[in-house]
Amino acid sequence: MGDIEKIAASVASLQESFEAHNYICSDQIATAVFLAYQLRKPILIEGPPGVGKTELAKTAAEMFALPLIRLQCYEGLDESKAIYEWKYGKQLLYTQVLKEALDEVLQGAKGFSESVKRLHEFGDIFFSEEFLEPRPLLKALKEENGCVLLIDEIDKADNEFESLLLEILSDYQVSIPEIGTVKALAEPPMVFLTSNNTREISDALKRRCLHLYIPFPDADIEQRIVAARIPEIPPELQRQLVAFIHELRTLDLKKQPAISETIDWARTLVLLHAEALDPKLVTDTLNVILKFQEDIENVTTEVSSITARITK
């Protein structure tokens, strides 16, 4: 408990701690996490794919030593998969059992009304917590020491699903008609939502969250990221590699290489025992960073000129 508070006490300590967990983050990112913790607000993270949105939540969980509960969104996701579901199998089984025992229960009951009264004594046990199957969101609320809840790619889910999230995001609670309201225990979960911007997120949802946009990092930070992830990379190669990726991002590509591609590429080059970039090496490994044939073809013609520019 105390640990979390210590880490989240200032932006600087957060940044340090992130770095200790191999996640190099800009001031902006650290500030957002700081505010999210201090104000107990969810963060909505947007940005191009592969800049470490999901990674941020994962690292935060690791750093705070909290369990990570992840809800991957997709089209058609609904409350029975996100919040809770009744264990209908168990319910069915129990009714069968109960049917057999019914005579015993009703033994000695006089008349219909008394029987009904006795039955009522059972209450609505079929719709009690024992028969409730918690899904990620409910599970997150029930974590006693708090947790990190990652709602990944919220833009993939339907509009309606966003409305379903509103209650949990603003009040850290869920209403289940048969049971009532389930509130978060002492420590509400830290909520991270990520979006790739395939569609606009509704204003209602945005209003309830802090908003963090993670762009592609600048060369300096990206070099530090590569160094943190692949410590064995030669420094000169690391510099050239990042410079090359940055050149690529200025081109008109179908999909620009993200940090994850930079890291993959760095790994590849280290495996190949490369010391520096050269046109042949780049051309051979281009498919690690570019995911469309069209892009690869376009870039291939540029490779030698870009390589010349950054290795001089």
Place this chain on the structure above:
Amino acid sequence: MSMDRTISNFIRALRNADVRVSTAETLDALGAVELVGYRDKAYLKRSLATVLPKTVDEKDTFDACFDQFFDFQDVRGEQSPGGSGEDQSEEQEGEDGESGDGEGGGSSGEEPKGKKKKSKSKAKKNNLYEEEEEADLGPGEITDPKSTLGQLLMGNDRVELSMAMGAAGEETNVRDIKIFTQKGLYTRRIMDAMGLPDLNREIGDLRTSPQVPARRLGQQLKARRDFLREQVRDYVEKQFLLNADVSGKRLREELLRKIKLSNVEHRNFRLIQEIVYKMAKKLSALHSRRKKIFKRGALNVPRTLRHNMSYDGAIFDLHWKSVKVDRPKVFAICDVSGSVANYARFMLMFLYSLDEVMPKVRSFAFSSDLAEVTELFNRNKIEDAIAKTLRDYGGGSTDYGQALLDFKKNCLDDVDNRTTIIILGDARNNHGEAHAEVLKEIYDRSKRVIWLNPEAKLAWNTGDSEMRKYGAYSHQVEECNSLMHLERVVGNLLKQIA
């Protein structure tokens, strides 16, 4: 309290710049400021940037607004740690943490200004209009000014000066400035509130004074007064930018909705685009519920079991998974030749702004030959795509017959009874072959053919217009030449396809 005021003023400026900030977000901002404080401006900016703006566009606006707003606040809050100004206006102590960062930035900014001031007065001397006889008094003794403003000016204390300016601004309610023509008025009012009449009187007196040191003072004061006027004008300008009421803009928007699209001037394109987005958003909200038509699909086992619990587990009340029906298609065929290009621009903008609720749109552009531009729109931003379309396919004489033939050859197979086809054009075929029979074929296959003609109804069928022939094979023919028309047409379209 005063801190709240600074923030709420800032939020007001943001709202004026079209960043939507709700009350809840205002409270968040206050919470954030409480945590972060005003000391480190970059830190404050980063913090507020996560709380207030919620899209990338808004973040850009926020950045600009923040710099502008807190730059100004800086000038006002900038003061030496020892000297506490006596007439601080309410928001003064908002910058109580100023001693750190703001101070450093401020003092470095001070120097060039001071230099500017000097060169300014020099320039004035060289200018020699109406000051000829006193132009060369040379350096030397100067008497002390008597009026308060004069003392302030000669004190050469930029901080106190801007504080006085801010106070005068508050006094004259400069924040209420609404339209740009009021700028002069407020400038004058603020100058007056700062004690301009007294100063003017003093300058008048000094200039007729027999003593050289007094005349020297008069000259100095005059130069500094002019400098001050410039400063005040800047200040009012800033206040206008931050606080100007949006009603002026709203008025313009209202006009632009009704104006003929071909008459829209280039400088208003951006605004029009905003309006189109707004309209599209409204339509989206209206129709997003309607778009979902559900169809029976596979058995939904959990639901069925759950609902049959009460029947002893005997399953007879079946529940089905609902499946979304494949979305219908819209084909937009746009004449992009000179006269109609502007209408095409806005219609395409409208259609593609609706991508959330609009079914898949395929678009085609032609002036004589027809080309599909769907891919162009999928890959580029709307504005760029439109610009490229107009560049590549615009110009050239119109040939509707050829365009229809091209369409038949390339895409008629894709047209089915769920397809809506929108044709935008004036049907002026330069007396060429109309090929209305092709349109009939399309008409027979599709769900709807809608012809939008930007010309006024009276002009249809005159000259080389083939509207009568084409109109016969359209389910709906509409005049469409303003944003209002467009909105109505697209709104109806959404109703029909939903």
